[in-house]
Amino acid sequence: MTGRRADLLHDKIEDLILTGELVPGERLDEVSLATRFGVSRTPIREALMQLAASGLIDLRPRRGAIVAEIGPKRMVEMFEVMAELEAICARLAARRATESDEAQICAHHQACAAAAAASDEDAYYYENEAFHEAIDAAAHQEFLSDQTRALRRRLKPYRRLQLRARGRVQNSFDEHEAVVRAILAHDAEAAAEAMRAHIVVQGERFTDLLASLETPRGARAR
Amino acid sequence: MTGRRADLLHDKIEDLILTGELVPGERLDEVSLATRFGVSRTPIREALMQLAASGLIDLRPRRGAIVAEIGPKRMVEMFEVMAELEAICARLAARRATESDEAQICAHHQACAAAAAASDEDAYYYENEAFHEAIDAAAHQEFLSDQTRALRRRLKPYRRLQLRARGRVQNSFDEHEAVVRAILAHDAEAAAEAMRAHIVVQGERFTDLLASLETPRGARAR
DNA sequence: ATACAAATTCTTGTATACAACTTTATTGAC
DNA sequence: GTCAATAAAGTTGTATACAAGAATTTGTAT
Structure with a gap:
């Protein structure tokens, strides 16, 4: 305490x-x-x-x-920056991951697989986070990890929201698979690109969601 | 007020x-x-x-x-992340800069030239900051600009320190030149690469400086 | 003299009181 | 009835008082 x-x-x-x-x-x-x-x-x-x-x-x-009222514009921007940060993490992880780092990443990846197979969105959400944190750690860049974690935390609620979209869990898992393969192959650029794509898709799905919800401004009359 | x-x-x-x-x-x-x-x-x-x-x-x-005691390790990490952020700004600026953005960038670049010619380090320091902010603005990504500005602010004192190194002002200006050219040519990757190199050099110079100063720990006896 | 223990002192964390500013309500004029 | 000016109420910013946890000092035993 x-x-x-x-x-x-x-x-x-x-x-x-x-x-x-x-x-x-x-x-x-x-x-x-x-x-x-x-x-x-x-x-x-x-x-x-x-x-x-x-x-x-x-x-x-x-x-x-x-x-804070985060407008759709800023939200998209935040996902863009997030994509870049996570891509950098993945690039570094591909270069510097130790065997123990790789084991951690694989373990969480497998846990994601289980959650996806069970269609357990909440479990997937949780393991997804652990998966990304494992990659952060494997990058061995503490400051970068701190910044990434901070932003991830801020985007938390929105990510959770968009996981509910149809088929998103399976797609997400497939994207993870690409990232993991690139990291294990120590292919830095492929890892960065796969990760960037993974996050960017989330941003796009999120804007789709926003567009479909699109609340009229000033709904509260006086 | x-x-x-x-x-x-x-x-x-x-x-x-x-x-x-x-x-x-x-x-x-x-x-x-x-x-x-x-x-x-x-x-x-x-x-x-x-x-x-x-x-x-x-x-x-x-x-x-x-x-806060920022150790050399963390300091290097901060410069690394800074390099990535500024590189992204430069990449986007190369893609999205308007004519007015380009004019702004050139104006500050020229002011840097004047300061460098006059060997006025303080003026150069000031204009250098304005130059980088102009590129941030040209990226048209507000959230990215905010993050970059925040980190730049944190690294401020260290950047100022390392500008004092011999010949650094002229080198810095030459690096700016490469960035400006790439942006005006709308060559996104070249701009990103030139900017990354520019910042990374700063980090390296800074660690050189650290190594040369290297204060013995716990100098204050009791 | 050194090491340990207890008590004192000092510093931070929280509550409350007060002051300054914003917002809302009321009153009056047009 | 609408608008403006003014007064009232409410909210934030700051100061001070008090409580609780660290750090330091002092005393004692070895």
Whole structure:
């Protein structure tokens, strides 16, 4: 235990946002949150500042915090950058993975296979994350891993959403297969390209999803 | 004016670190800083948390903050990631730059030329930054620009340091020239490669510098 | 003199009180 | 009835007080 309530609050508020209980654009009132969690405003403010730093909320001076509204444009951009970062990880992993790294990657890949076979989306989602983290680790570039992890975390809810799309799990697994093969063959460029394609597809699927949902602006009348 | 003292304090403390007045490993006492700047601990704490989010300081629960000690390994890693990000910017800029973007890039490039000719390192440093930001803008990828800018900001002091190395300004300018040519020719891969090389060289020069300085650990006896 | 233990001091984390600013509601004029 | 000005309410930013956990010092035993 860290002894800091603010850190726990950070996670709790983050959950509220990621689960959709707090929707983009919604105001985050400090006293409401404080009473809700049974603490004073001080740790709440600290948690909010951390969330603002990670981009999940917008903090407007003297005007409080709102859940960040990430427009489709920015979302696509984030997936693009994510694709580049993960591609770099894959490229490095192909060059520098140890046997133990490769074993880890294969293990998680196999776990993905099992989840896909069972059509267990939640399990696949979880193992997918572990698979990507294993590749990050194999790149042996800590700072790159940190940056990649941070962005992956931010895109988490959206990735989860788009895994629900028809046939996406099987496709995702096939794409993983290509990545794994390239890494085991120590083919850096192929690994990078396979990984980039894998993430880019996710971004595209996500924009498809957005287009199909496309909520009319300002639905809330007054 | 923002009305938030914490924001100003953030910049002031940052300055203390970047100018070297506060050295890596040094403890940042909240009350000392508070009395120093004539405010209470509250805004100081907020500033410290912001600085921690940007990685400039380490915040250890219940044990206070220290100026982040960025080891040579991590520093090299940061330059590597920076090289990749800037390379992506250059690639996109080669593809998507408008005439106005190109004019901006050329203008700053020329200003660099003037500074280099005058051997004015400080002016060159300033214009160099503007040059890179112009390329970021030409990529038309806001999120990528944000990430790149954030990392550039973090590497700022180290870049400045290494510009002082003999002949580095002229070399830097020559490398810029290659980047500009590739962008104007809309040769995306050449632009990416030229930019990557440009940044990687900086990282190498920096590690050279580190090796030559190499301070013995724990110089402060007790 | 050294090592360990207990107690004191110091520092951080949280709560509360107050001040400054924003927003909303009310009142009045047109 | 609409709009503007003004007053009231509510929210954020800052200061201060208090609680709890580290670090340091002091005392004792070996």
